[in-house]
Amino acid sequence: MKRKMLMAANKKGLNYYSPIIAIMGIFILGAILSNLFVKQYNLASDFDLGREQFRILLTESSAEKVLLFVDNAARLALEQAAYKYGKNGFYQSGTSCGNKDGFNLWTKEESNTQNDCVPQLTPCYPTNSNMMATLHDFFANALDSFISGFNGKSGLKVEGNKVMLPSSYDFTISPVSGRTEIKGMSQQPVSLAATRTNQLVYDIKPNFRQSITPDVISDGNDVASKSPQLLRKKEQEISSVLSSFNSQNPDLKWELASYLTPPSSCSRVIDKCTYKCNCVIVEYPCPEDNKKICTREDCETCIGSLVETVSYDDVYASFSVANGKGFYISDPSSTPPQLKSVAYNFGLNWLEETGRSTKCEP
Amino acid sequence: MKTANHFNKSKRGQFGFDLADIFSYIGYFIVVLIIIIILNIPSCLTGIDTKKADSKLQEKADSMALVSADTQIASYLRTQMPERTELFAKLDWLEQHKNFLRTSVVDPETGITLPAEVKLDVGQAKAFLNSHPDVYADKDYSGFISSLQAVYAAEKKEQNNVKMAFKAVTTALFIRGFSNGKKLDKNNDGYTYYLSPVSVDFQNSNPGESGRDSDYDLSVEILPGEMLPERTPVQSIQVIPLADLTLAKIRLTYHPERSSWLPQP
Amino acid sequence: MVSKLGSLLRNKKGDSTPDEMIGWIHRSVFTVIVALTTYFIIRAFIVTSIQVAPIEANVLMSYPHIHKDGFSKFDSTIGRLYPGVMDTSRFTTGQLKLLKGEKPSIVGRFARNQTIIDYHLKKEEPVYAYTDFDRYKLWQPLAQSKAKGEGGKTPYAELRYVTLADGRGAIIETVMIASN
Numbered sequence: 162m163k164r165k166m167l168m169a170a171n172k173k174g175l176n177y178y179s180p181i182i183a184i185m186g187i188f189i190l191g192a193i194l195s196n197l198f199v200k201q202y203n204l205a206s207d208f209d210l211g212r213e214q215f216r217i218l219l220t221e222s223s224a225e226k227v228l229l230f231v232d233n234a235a236r237l238a239l240e241q242a243a244y245k246y247g248k249n250g251f252y253q254s255g256t257s258c259g260n261k262d263g264f265n266l267w268t269k270e271e272s273n274t275q276n277d278c279v280p281q282l283t284p285c286y287p288t289n290s291n292m293m294a295t296l297h298d299f300f301a302n303a304l305d306s307f308i309s310g311f312n313g314k315s316g317l318k319v320e321g322n323k324v325m326l327p328s329s330y331d332f333t334i335s336p337v338s339g340r341t342e343i344k345g346m347s348q349q350p351v352s353l354a355a356t357r358t359n360q361l362v363y364d365i366k367p368n369f370r371q372s373i374t375p376d377v378i379s380d381g382n383d384v385a386s387k388s389p390q391l392l393r394k395k396e397q398e399i400s401s402v403l404s405s406f407n408s409q410n411p412d413l414k415w416e417l418a419s420y421l422t423p424p425s426s427c428s429r430v431i432d433k434c435t436y437k438c439n440c441v442i443v444e445y446p447c448p449e450d451n452k453k454i455c456t457r458e459d460c461e462t463c464i465g466s467l468v469e470t471v472s473y474d475d476v477y478a479s480f481s482v483a484n485g486k487g488f489y490i491s492d493p494s495s496t497p498p499q500l501k502s503v504a505y506n507f508g509l510n511w512l513e514e515t516g517r518s519t520k521c522e523p
Numbered sequence: 524m525k526t527a528n529h530f531n532k533s534k535r536g537q538f539g540f541d542l543a544d545i546f547s548y549i550g551y552f553i554v555v556l557i558i559i560i561i562l563n564i565p566s567c568l569t570g571i572d573t574k575k576a577d578s579k580l581q582e583k584a585d586s587m588a589l590v591s592a593d594t595q596i597a598s599y600l601r602t603q604m605p606e607r608t609e610l611f612a613k614l615d616w617l618e619q620h621k622n623f624l625r626t627s628v629v630d631p632e633t634g635i636t637l638p639a640e641v642k643l644d645v646g647q648a649k650a651f652l653n654s655h656p657d658v659y660a661d662k663d664y665s666g667f668i669s670s671l672q673a674v675y676a677a678e679k680k681e682q683n684n685v686k687m688a689f690k691a692v693t694t695a696l697f698i699r700g701f702s703n704g705k706k707l708d709k710n711n712d713g714y715t716y717y718l719s720p721v722s723v724d725f726q727n728s729n730p731g732e733s734g735r736d737s738d739y740d741l742s743v744e745i746l747p748g749e750m751l752p753e754r755t756p757v758q759s760i761q762v763i764p765l766a767d768l769t770l771a772k773i774r775l776t777y778h779p780e781r782s783s784w785l786p787q788p
Numbered sequence: 789m790v791s792k793l794g795s796l797l798r799n800k801k802g803d804s805t806p807d808e809m810i811g812w813i814h815r816s817v818f819t820v821i822v823a824l825t826t827y828f829i830i831r832a833f834i835v836t837s838i839q840v841a842p843i844e845a846n847v848l849m850s851y852p853h854i855h856k857d858g859f860s861k862f863d864s865t866i867g868r869l870y871p872g873v874m875d876t877s878r879f880t881t882g883q884l885k886l887l888k889g890e891k892p893s894i895v896g897r898f899a900r901n902q903t904i905i906d907y908h909l910k911k912e913e914p915v916y917a918y919t920d921f922d923r924y925k926l927w928q929p930l931a932q933s934k935a936k937g938e939g940g941k942t943p944y945a946e947l948r949y950v951t952l953a954d955g956r957g958a959i960i961e962t963v964m965i966a967s968n
Contacts, residue, residue, distance in 0.1 A: 178815065179547060182822075190826060214847055215586045221854060222593040225871060226761055229597055233665050234764045241766070310768045344866060368866035374661050487657040489673035491767040498673035498766035500657055544811065548818055555825060587846040594853060595949050598872035603955030613905050620908075696957060697949065700904035716904065785945035786899065786961040788931040 220353050220363045227324055227351055228367055230311060235371040238303035239343055240488040243377045243503055245299045250507035251287040251381050253295045258285035262419065264479040264508035267388060272512055278427035278471050280512045286388065292381045293334055300332060300343060306494065322354055326367060334378065342372035375484045377503070380413060384482050384505050391478065393511050396420045399478065418481045418506070422474040425512070430466045434521035438463035465521045473512040481506050585757060592759035592777035599697060599721070600665040600761060600773065610659065611649065613695035618645035623712045625747040636748050648691035651684040659692070665763050667692065668741075668773065672725050672765050675740065690743040693721055698745065701784050719756075720744035720776040725765070739774070746778065754779050841966035845894055845944035848887060849962045852898070853950075857886050859898075861953050874900075874950045874958065879917050887919040895924045899961040903949075906956065914961075924965065931965045940968040
């Protein structure tokens, strides 16, 4: 009986093996897994190999988009500037010689009593520096419009920040054979933040170099140097002169846009003179027949001024010199662009005497 | 003792095994199996899975594709337009080889890619370019696009011609091809040709980055069925100014080439 | 010894028998199997080596296009680089010395091809530039065989359109071979 009880004790003997192994396993596994979570999870979730390199590459890529915009804006601005430069006869606004029907005048001849009706010709031929300054000013204004458009319409955002283009540039117009080239050196950089949280900032100056055909400065010099040969020519003579210009340089096509000759005159006092004045009609018996009444005019003699009047044709000759190039231009700005030919427009004015007369006037 | 042995043996079975041991072993391996399955579900335990590292690499590959797309669209836009003779020679080639161009379209209902016709009327494009030589003369590709906008906006009757000219010129300049090693016939000259989609928006409809190509004013693509991407296509958008002070958006949807098309060492 | 171990794990009411000793053998074996299995499960999820070659190869492919001393047209007067516009005079192996290291683990070959239409209209031969010509030729057969494991070489390739400074287009085929 006691043995059976002992045997029963065997059967009922508790086995600690499984619970101890289980608890040890749970603790060990738990420690290892939590260690992995604490260390490796952070490592792996931030596992961003090449993160900084890619940020730089993507930021550089965004910067290139900005620079491409600036290059395109510069080209369009140069086209607009070339068109306006030619249309305005190489002056930004009017000349001191004035304007006739939209053509800036390069010569103005006037005859008035202040100068004793001696015609005085005022030349307003543009110089090379005039041309450079005009092209520069038109270009700067046009580029400013494009940059304002970009900045206003949020052309580009990097990391949520709007990219703003600077508008302060130093421009240089350089002579390049057959082309008009302009270089722009920005005074300020464009700043792109690499990330919202990263202090890294990418700075780049949006400098540019753009060119278009033709070389409008050389064309301008050519036109300005030849234009005096057209002065004081009759309409028929002008045609032959223009033909010779066209054959000398086939790239430029000279045309007479208009030839107007409104009359004008100038009067001046040249001497004293006498004239009959205060005339009265006197009746008297006719010598032949006393019964008849004859009349005569009795005048006094007055001293007056001898006025000379010189008549002129006030000639306005307008010329347009085309270089065969066309650009799509918005003129006026913000209207749908149209194809406009680049042409150098100018006018010449002079006086041609048509006659003289004198008259004694009170 | 003998009785106890006999009792123990009968309880334990042969070789000292008992049912509790056997079930505990089986239970352990089942649990191990379950744990392995759970750990391999990426969404459950992130950071411990090697696939996460691989997926990060994949993200980087897509970032590189985006950088590549950005540089390619910039290259397109800076490409000088060829002179008339060269441009028309390319267009003539296109006209003669139009049969060899294939594209595809995804059926919106079934999602299946079906072959589609490449709608390219080179004659129409050449006629437009002949009558409007200033849209391309002495310009780069971005200047060409801004000039097209002028005609597109000003002359309503020319809009279809503008679209076709854009398609033809873009295809002539940027189409790519590789030797496909297939039998030559009337539809195959030994090359597979493709062109990643290029779309232009003149701010008329402002479709945005996720817009379909048909929402854009101008668009072209030549994507044969083989272009089914191994990786997700990436998009790059470039903004250019237009003469009337508005902006145009040019979008390139870059489909990375399939591995088999890439050059071998 | 096994039976003594068994008696340590049981209370005093229990007792060891020969069958118990055999039971302890397979339990010990099972314990070892559990320990090893646990170790291998955990080990399987620890990443000890990271494949940097795919990323490095992709970054290096772009490097000559965006570096001042690389392929791209550089205007020193205005300090502008034009990525995507290639200066053909700079597309040389000599120019790629900026990528050549003492013992490079990645070598590259850049091939300048015509666009497909230019190719059909007038075929021209491709122009090549290497980061390390000798090493590339050495690794090329291994990369072609796509050998895996230590000493193996993995190729990474890319196609990219560029415009040339003279206005034409070109396709740059790049192959980088990375050492495993």
